[in-house]
Amino acid sequence: MPKSNNAKERLSASLRTPNSLGEDARRDISAELNALLADFFALYVKTKNFHWHMSGPYFRDYHLLLDEQSDQVYATLDPIAERVRKLGGNTIRSVGHITRLQRLLDNDAEFVTPEDMLAELREDNGRVASLMRETHALCDEYHDVATASLLETWIDEAERRVWFLFESGRSA
Incomplete structure (x- = not known):
């Protein structure tokens, strides 16, 4: 591709990375991943909020659990965007x-x-897992195995968070 010396052309250059999935797949999957990225940001902030504001007799256990879970959610942000x-x-x-x-x-x-925090995060993580399954189905339609593979890992992680939140929130 020839280089342009025109500053205006350089500033308006496309950021579109070439791939073989096609324009419809690029548009639709990117839109779904961006919505998931927004959900992961919201989940991260809420998990940190509850981590910071945890109280009660199980403070230490819940505080550490939510710190671990917020780190896992945060670690997913960059791979989704990339x-x-x-x-x-x-x-x-x-x-x-x-x-x-x-x-x-x-x-x-x-x-x-604390009980409501755990329940709300359990529901949110379950919702994110469900939304990722919907995105996975879209990836299957477009034969985007790379995105589908990433989603499978993230779905498993979300289900693990749901499991830990469920068990931690159970009454004795």
């Missing part, structure tokens, strides 16, 4: 963009009981 870029799409650019795309609800309550 997959969007590998597909040739553009990804989230701001907190406002996250807010417009996220499907998980925020929790700004002044106080949330």
